[in-house]
Amino acid sequence: MTPAILPNRSVLVLDGPDTLALLERLVTNNTQNWSVGEARYGALLAPQGKVIADFIALRTETGALLDVATNAVGDLSKRLQMFRLRSKVEIAVDGKQAVAITEDGTPDPRSASLPPRAFVADGSLPVMPEADWDALAIAACVPEWGRDFTGAEAFPWEINMDRMNGVDLKKGCFVGQEVVSRIHRRGKIRKRTVLIEGEDLAAGQDVSGETPVGTITSAAGGKALAQLRIDRLAKAGSTLSVGGNPVSILGPDWLQGELDAIASSEDAD
Numbered sequence: 001m002t003p004a005i006l007p008n009r010s011v012l013v014l015d016g017p018d019t020l021a022l023l024e025r026l027v028t029n030n031t032q033n034w035s036v037g038e039a040r041y042g043a044l045l046a047p048q049g050k051v052i053a054d055f056i057a058l059r060t061e062t063g064a065l066l067d068v069a070t071n072a073v074g075d076l077s078k079r080l081q082m083f084r085l086r087s088k089v090e091i092a093v094d095g096k097q098a099v100a101i102t103e104d105g106t107p108d109p110r111s112a113s114l115p116p117r118a119f120v121a122d123g124s125l126p127v128m129p130e131a132d133w134d135a136l137a138i139a140a141c142v143p144e145w146g147r148d149f150t151g152a153e154a155f156p157w158e159i160n161m162d163r164m165n166g167v168d169l170k171k172g173c174f175v176g177q178e179v180v181s182r183i184h185r186r187g188k189i190r191k192r193t194v195l196i197e198g199e200d201l202a203a204g205q206d207v208s209g210e211t212p213v214g215t216i217t218s219a220a221g222g223k224a225l226a227q228l229r230i231d232r233l234a235k236a237g238s239t240l241s242v243g244g245n246p247v248s249i250l251g252p253d254w255l256q257g258e259l260d261a262i263a264s265s266e267d268a269d
Contacts, residue, residue, distance in 0.1 A: 004128035049179030198247030209236025
């Protein structure tokens with residue numbers, strides 16, 4: 001692996017004694033028992049439960065560094081500032097640091113298939129071509145802000161956050177928790193991001209079985225991520241197509257279990 005700065009990522013610094021308390025009451029990931037140097041995946045949600053911005057947070061001695069999509073970091077910073085109130089936390093975008101992939105970095109908490117990440121001095125490494133990173137992330141079935149979804153557009157389960165250690169339903173509270181908890185408790189998850197393979201795939205194309213089941217959000221090298229209605233997918237079986245060409249489902253590996261659960265529930269009804 002060649003070390004390189006990742007395109008379209010920025011660094012948000014939270015520093016101060018109340019950092020963990022602030023994050024604990026706002027974001028989806030748990031901040032308890034969080035060791036210095038450990039990375040965790042999470043997001044700030046709108047009250048309606050949709051993702052405003054997701055991030056990878058690295059615990060530091062005095063706070064946390066958040067690895068955030070560049071086009072989302074300003075809004076995330078503004079909202080955290082709004083919620084800060086009297087908390088002893090300084091919040092600022094750090095233009096001197098960048099996010100990179102390096103062999104001696106911290107494991108990506110979203111997928112073991114992705115390379116380790118680190119915070120480095122901006123300009124200290126070459127920038128990885130955006131298409132190269134997209135190919136890696138798509139093959140790992142990891143949706144990303146700006147490519148597969150944008151602010152207040154997707155629920156956490158639609159981008160598989162709950163399956164990538166990004167949502168802790170047992171923590172005390174976070175913005176949007178009521179909506180997220182209710183959906184999970186009722187077992188009403190109906191849309192997931194799925195990895196498919198086929199010919200001439202492109203973002204925006206419809207994926208169909210006997211009826212439309214969803215839409216491709218990004219594609220690279222014959223693989224694509226698509227947000228699919230898994231209740232319809234359970235009925236469509238393995239016969240799927242895009243633009244008249246057959247496509248196959250490559251993952252995620254837990255998808256079949258959810259499809260089986262939906263089928264069992266419908267049989268019981």
